[in-house]
Structures are given as structure tokens and as C-alpha cells.
Amino acid sequence: MRSKTPAYPYIVWMAIFIIIPVILVFYYAFTKTESGGMVFTLENFARAFEPIYLGVMWRSIRLAFFCTVICLVLGYPVAYIVAQRKTGTRDIILFLIIVPMWMNFLLRTYAWLTILEQNGIINSVLASAGLPKLNLLYNEGAVILGMVYNFLPFMILPIHTILKKTDLSLVEAAQDLGANGINVFLRVVFPLSVPGVISGITMVFMPAVTAFIISNLLGGKQVVLIGNLIEDQFLNVYNWHFGSALSVILMIIIVITIGIFSVAERDEGGAVL
Amino acid sequence: MRRFVKRLYLALILLFLYAPIFVLMVYSFNVSKSRGNWGGFTFGWYAELFRDRQIMQALWNTIVLAVLSAVIATFLGTASAIGINAMKKLPKRVILGINNLPVLNPDIVTGVSLMILFIFAFNMIGRGGLGFTTILLAHITFNIPYVILSVLPKLKQLDKNMYEAALDLGATPAAAFFKVILPEITPAIVSGMILAFTLSIDDFIISFFTTGAGVSNLSIIIYSMARRGVNPKINALSTLIFAVVMILLYLVNRMDSEKLKH
Structure with missing residues (x-):
């Protein structure tokens, strides 16, 4: 050996x-x-910083940021509620949260087409109520919805892992010492869960910023992200040079993200995943 | 009251996670192609699905790709985990660092970089093109790191003296490996292989960039159909995939609980 x-x-x-x-x-x-x-x-990089492409990069980062914030706001309470449950129910709920992730990513995204499209379920309900149809697809909102739907479990699971291990007697101690509900949460529970929150943010932000399928299916031609730009350069425009420069920029964004969060994680002591 | 709010919130989140999947399933039995209205119950889309030769071919490709890439990645990955385990600290860190690249790199970057490599190589040789072989090579490449990450920790846990003891007792190195070490690390190898198999079945992005004309796996077919809008055949396919996944999860869970009983 x-x-x-x-x-x-x-x-x-x-x-x-x-x-x-x-x-x-x-x-x-x-x-x-x-x-x-x-x-x-260096032309390829200079080109990437032209306003039109900067706009695309800015949109990618902005949408990924919104998606991360929404996942945190929606996911944190779920992780908190589940962590308070007894082991048996807790495992069942966690299992239910994980199961949809076993479905193919494309199919999960495609499922929203059925709901949001012109003749989709929401619009037929509106129509039968005599209300005008809404344009729910092919806008930034639809893309963010698709991202949140796909990545929400990545936020819930690491936060839950940390909260589950948290010593509940600390919460009781804070209550005994006279802290009210909000204070207990803000000054005891949340600080303890920060490593989980950091992992969750990384695990949601990274796939969101590189996404291109969600924006292709739910955003159409209206919502172009950096991933779509790369795909287009390689498969339609055949400009490998510019496509590669964009890929390098995407790698740099990822390296910076990992860097920031691993520093934050070290300061908090201990990684979760 | 607070309990009720908590339960309601959990229920709403689970509804959010499951509603799209259930809608997909229900509409796979809908006669009318237009989403809005319910035209009656039918198995017609399923029949059409099985008659669609393109989809059946893609299903076959997906399975062959997953099996081949998982098996090859498991062999290469397990062997290299054993070699890496014997290395000194610095070379080990360098190799594991490179090994992590496909895990951390965005899939789209891995996909385009492999596409560049393949086309570059074909141009140099002067013949060949993207197709089944290139997807297979790509799948093996992104599978190996996961096999190594699954097997290496188990190797580290092994008692180093066991192998030496086997040799001292007269076993050949091969016998010591196959009779002593291998049985110990088999669970890790199997879980690495299952992970590789699932990743290969689930992959879209890397396959999309490394495939050539005429060769598709299921996700590529689904993508090209979904881009043209809603198609009840995809709903039928999703329902079947979901059912298979649920059955597999159930079987794995049952196996685990049986193991616990014994």
C-alpha cells in the first residue's frame, strides 16, 4: 500500500x-x-467591458443576489422550524425537502412553463374569473422564481445542519435572563447559525450566477445572463476567443466568491459542508 | 397559534416545492394539448412517448453512458485514491487541488473547455468529431473526482498495520489487497460509483457542449423539446422518471433499515 x-x-x-x-x-x-x-x-477582455456586456454581467450578479436573498428569507425559517422538531418528524420533513432535488434539474425548470405560460394554469384561472391574462414568462421575475425553486434546498440544508446542533439550553438561558423572542433570535440563535448561513449563501449564489438553462427556458431572449452569452459565443457565433474571455471572467467571479466566503467561514470557525 | 403558523409555513413551502411536479404529472394524463383546460383522461402521451424512437434512443444512450462512465471512473478513481493515499503531503495536495477543479468550476466552463480540447485535437489529427466518445470521456472526467472524494477518506481511516500484517502472514501483495484492503473500502467504492452514476444521468450542461450531431441523451432531448414550448410527451417522461426515482429511493431506504435490524 x-x-x-x-x-x-x-x-x-x-x-x-x-x-x-x-x-x-x-x-x-x-x-x-x-x-x-x-x-x-487583450481585445477580448476589453470587449467584455463594453457597456452592453457589462450590463449582462451586472444582471447575472444582480439576479443571483436577489435569488440568494429570497432563498435566505424563505429558507431560514424552514431550517429553524424543522430543527425544533423531534427526530422522527424532522427526518420526514427533510426527506420531503430533498426529494424534488432528485428530479432532473431541467424537468423542474420546465415544470414552471406549464404553470406560467400564456395558456398556463395561472392564466386560465384568471381568464375563468374574467380577469385579463398576465405576462408571467420571459422576464426577470420568472428567472428568479426558477432559480429560487431550484436552489432553495441548498439554503435550507446547511442552516438546518447547524441549528440542529445548537444547544437549546442557550435559548432557554437567554429567555430566563429576560430576553424577548426577537432578542433571543437576533442575539443568540442567528449568530450561532452564521456558518450555516455562509455555506447556504455560497451554495445558492454560485449556481445562480452561472445559470443559463433557467434563463433560456423561463427568460427567453429577454433575460440574457453571462452563461447565455458564453453558450452563444461557442454554439452560434463561433467566437471562441470572446467566449473564452467570458469563461475566464466567470471563473474569476467564482474564485472571488469562494475566497470571500472561505475567509468569512474561517472567522466564524469551522465549515459546515 | 404559533404552532399553527409554523405548520402553515412549512406546508406552503412544501406546496411550492411539489406543486410544479404534481401539475406536470396530472397534465401528462390530459387529453387536450392546451394546458388551461382538462380534456379528459388518457394514456395517449405515454404510448406516443414509447413510440418516439428518438427519445428511446436517447434513453438508451443515457443508460449506457451512465453505466460505462461510472464503471470506468470507479476503476480509475479507486486506483488513484490508493496511489494518492501513499503520496507525501505536497504532491497529495497538488493532485487533490487539481482533482477539485471540475467540482468547483462552473459546469458551463468545464463544458466549453472540454469542447475546445476535443475540437482542437480533432483539428490537429485532421479527422473525427464530437459524438458519443467525447461525451463519454467528459462524463468520466467529471465523475472521477467524486469517486476519489468518496474512497480517499475511507483509505485514511484504515489501519496501516493490517496490510503489513497480511504480508507478514505470507500473503502476496495482490492477495493482501484483494482479501484485506478491498473488502474494507468496498462500501466507499460502491457509494462513489452510485454517485457517479447519478451525476452522469443527471448531467445536461457538460453533455450539451461535448455532444455532436445526432447523439443525444435524455436531458439534451428534453432541453431541445422544452425550448419549443410545452409538450405533453415531456410530462409523461417526467412522471415516469419521478416514479422510478421514488421507487429507487424507497428500495435504498428499505435496504438501509434492513441492515440496521441485523
Whole structure:
């Protein structure tokens, strides 16, 4: 069991399928194709900072931020309520929260089409009540809804894990010492759960900021996110250079997010996931 | 009163999580194609689903891809976990760092970077194109890290003296590995393989960028159909997938509780 040899095939595999692809992305990001060959350039990045593309990046970050805030506001109470339950009921409720995640991500997103579209359920209810139809699809609201629906469990689970471990006698002690409900929550429960909140925020924000399927299906052409831009550059426009530059920017956003939250997590002492 | 509010809130959140899935299921039995009204009960969409050769082919591709990529990733991943476990601190950290890249990188970046690699390689060789092989290679690549992350902790827990003891008692290195070490780490290998299998079945983004003309898995088919709007055949398919998932979850849970009893 002292031999390192069994790892060698995978090291070769990693070099080919993990390292070289990343190098290629950087290579294309910093070059352009000119008559005959590739030349070094920063044009792709300069282009990414043109107002139209900055707008797309800003929208991606803004929507991911809204999605994260909504997930936190909706998810925290769920985690809190579930953590207070007895083990048996707690496991059942957690199981119920996890089950939809076993459904394919695309299908979960597609399900909202049925509900929101022009002839969808909400609009037929409105129509039968004699009310005018609403345009529920193909706007930012629909995209945020799709994100919250898909990522809410990622917020609930880490917060719940922390709250479950919290010593309830601390809450009782605070009550005995005269703290009211709001004070107990703000000064005892919430501070204790911060590591879970940080994990939850990371786990929701990261997939939300890179999303492109949700925006494609529920946002249509109206809501373009950075992921859609990358897809378009590679599959429709065939500009690998610009697409790669956008990919590099997306990687940087992720690295910054992980950096910020791992520092925050260290300050709070101990990771959750 | 507070209890009631809490229960109501939980119920509303669960309704939010399940309502879309149930709507999908109910409408898979609806005669009328327009969503709004209920035209009567039918199994027609299911019949059409099974007659759709494109979908059946995609289903087959999905299963073959999942089985092949999970098995290959399990072999490569387990072997490399054993090798990594024997490494010194620094090389181990470097390898695990690279191993984490596909886990942390956004799927879309992994997808386009592999697509660039494949097309770049095909251009260099002068022939070949994206297709089944490239999706398979991509799936193996994103599966291996999860197998390693599942097997490595178990290897660390093993008592190092066990292997040496087997050798001292006269076992060949191969026998010591297969009779002593392997049985100990088998649960971790199996859970790594199941994880790899599920990830492969569930993947859309990376398959989408590494596939070529004519080769689809289920999620690619669903995506191309969903982009054209609502289609009752997808509802029927979702209902079946949901049913299969529920049955599998039930079986796994039952196996676990049986194990606890013994």
C-alpha cells in the first residue's frame, strides 16, 4: 500500500482532460485569429467591458443576489422550524425537502412553463374569473422564481445542519435572563447559525450566477445572463476567443466568491459542508 | 397559534416545492394539448412517448453512458485514491487541488473547455468529431473526482498495520489487497460509483457542449423539446422518471433499515 503507481493513469488523465482544457481556455481568451495565425491580444477582455456586456454581467450578479436573498428569507425559517422538531418528524420533513432535488434539474425548470405560460394554469384561472391574462414568462421575475425553486434546498440544508446542533439550553438561558423572542433570535440563535448561513449563501449564489438553462427556458431572449452569452459565443457565433474571455471572467467571479466566503467561514470557525 | 403558523409555513413551502411536479404529472394524463383546460383522461402521451424512437434512443444512450462512465471512473478513481493515499503531503495536495477543479468550476466552463480540447485535437489529427466518445470521456472526467472524494477518506481511516500484517502472514501483495484492503473500502467504492452514476444521468450542461450531431441523451432531448414550448410527451417522461426515482429511493431506504435490524 506504499505504491504511488496506481495514481499514474489518473495523473495522465488529469493532465489531458482537466489541465490542458483550462490552459486552452486561457490561450483563446488572450489571443485572436489573424490571417494565418493567432496573436496575443487583450481585445477580448476589453470587449467584455463594453457597456452592453457589462450590463449582462451586472444582471447575472444582480439576479443571483436577489435569488440568494429570497432563498435566505424563505429558507431560514424552514431550517429553524424543522430543527425544533423531534427526530422522527424532522427526518420526514427533510426527506420531503430533498426529494424534488432528485428530479432532473431541467424537468423542474420546465415544470414552471406549464404553470406560467400564456395558456398556463395561472392564466386560465384568471381568464375563468374574467380577469385579463398576465405576462408571467420571459422576464426577470420568472428567472428568479426558477432559480429560487431550484436552489432553495441548498439554503435550507446547511442552516438546518447547524441549528440542529445548537444547544437549546442557550435559548432557554437567554429567555430566563429576560430576553424577548426577537432578542433571543437576533442575539443568540442567528449568530450561532452564521456558518450555516455562509455555506447556504455560497451554495445558492454560485449556481445562480452561472445559470443559463433557467434563463433560456423561463427568460427567453429577454433575460440574457453571462452563461447565455458564453453558450452563444461557442454554439452560434463561433467566437471562441470572446467566449473564452467570458469563461475566464466567470471563473474569476467564482474564485472571488469562494475566497470571500472561505475567509468569512474561517472567522466564524469551522465549515459546515 | 404559533404552532399553527409554523405548520402553515412549512406546508406552503412544501406546496411550492411539489406543486410544479404534481401539475406536470396530472397534465401528462390530459387529453387536450392546451394546458388551461382538462380534456379528459388518457394514456395517449405515454404510448406516443414509447413510440418516439428518438427519445428511446436517447434513453438508451443515457443508460449506457451512465453505466460505462461510472464503471470506468470507479476503476480509475479507486486506483488513484490508493496511489494518492501513499503520496507525501505536497504532491497529495497538488493532485487533490487539481482533482477539485471540475467540482468547483462552473459546469458551463468545464463544458466549453472540454469542447475546445476535443475540437482542437480533432483539428490537429485532421479527422473525427464530437459524438458519443467525447461525451463519454467528459462524463468520466467529471465523475472521477467524486469517486476519489468518496474512497480517499475511507483509505485514511484504515489501519496501516493490517496490510503489513497480511504480508507478514505470507500473503502476496495482490492477495493482501484483494482479501484485506478491498473488502474494507468496498462500501466507499460502491457509494462513489452510485454517485457517479447519478451525476452522469443527471448531467445536461457538460453533455450539451461535448455532444455532436445526432447523439443525444435524455436531458439534451428534453432541453431541445422544452425550448419549443410545452409538450405533453415531456410530462409523461417526467412522471415516469419521478416514479422510478421514488421507487429507487424507497428500495435504498428499505435496504438501509434492513441492515440496521441485523
